[in-house]
Amino acid sequence: MLRYHTVPVTGFQQNASLLWCDQTQEGVIVDPGGDLPRLKAEVARLGIRLVALWLTHAHIDHAGGTGTLARELGLPIIGPHPGDQFWIDGLPQQSQMFGFPPAEAFTPTRWLADGDVLQLGQSTVTVRHTPGHTPGHVVFHAAEIQRCFVGDVLFAGSIGRTDFPGGDHDTLIDSITQRLWPMGNETVFIPGHGPESSFGVERRQNPYVRGT
Ligand SMILES: [Zn+2]
Ligand SMILES: [Zn+2]
Helix, strand or coil, rough: CEEEEEEECCCCEEEEEEEEECCCCCCEEEEECHHHHHHHHHHHHCEEEEEEEEECCCCHHHCCCCHHHHHHCCCCCCCCHHHHHHHHHHHHHHHHCCCCCCCCCCCCEEECCCEEEEEEEEEEEEECCCCCCHHHHEEEHHHCCEEEECCCCCECCCCCCCCCCCCCCCHHHHHHHHHHHHHCCEEEEEECCCEEHHHHHHHHHCCCCCCC
């Protein structure tokens, strides 16, 4: 069975998530944006053996710690979708603009595409490509525990910003209604910022997507 533990990191309180198989203790960090000593301490406390870093998209608060952590621990970088290459190239400028420590450059070991299936210990996680906030944004659907790690696509009561380069509101709404909603109303999502919610609750109450 998969288990997870979310750790808000950086001044943006970005929800980095440790996700692991409790049979093998193999795990990943979804969006290691920063505060690497805290993340490493949680990994050690939970007895996780890291096997990869997974990225939903390449904004600094989600991806800023990736290059350093991958180099220090010898981990592959999985994701995001190639549409975010320009955001990865721009990480040094993003660090400066938002007052982050300098982000180490990196190249994903493996780019992701819609429908990819990732093995994690004895479990699998499905990738959906969900552009709109960024062109290469992906989400990670852990169907066996009815959880989805959605980055900055959807929040409790809100949706991702679309005013960055490459952002597009209609594309984001399509991603939410065509790629998230089919996972089911009971599915709980872990957003990039703020508290968890379920797709069913957002379909009823979220003013940006209510009734879709
Ligand atoms: Zn973002
Ligand atoms: Zn974010």
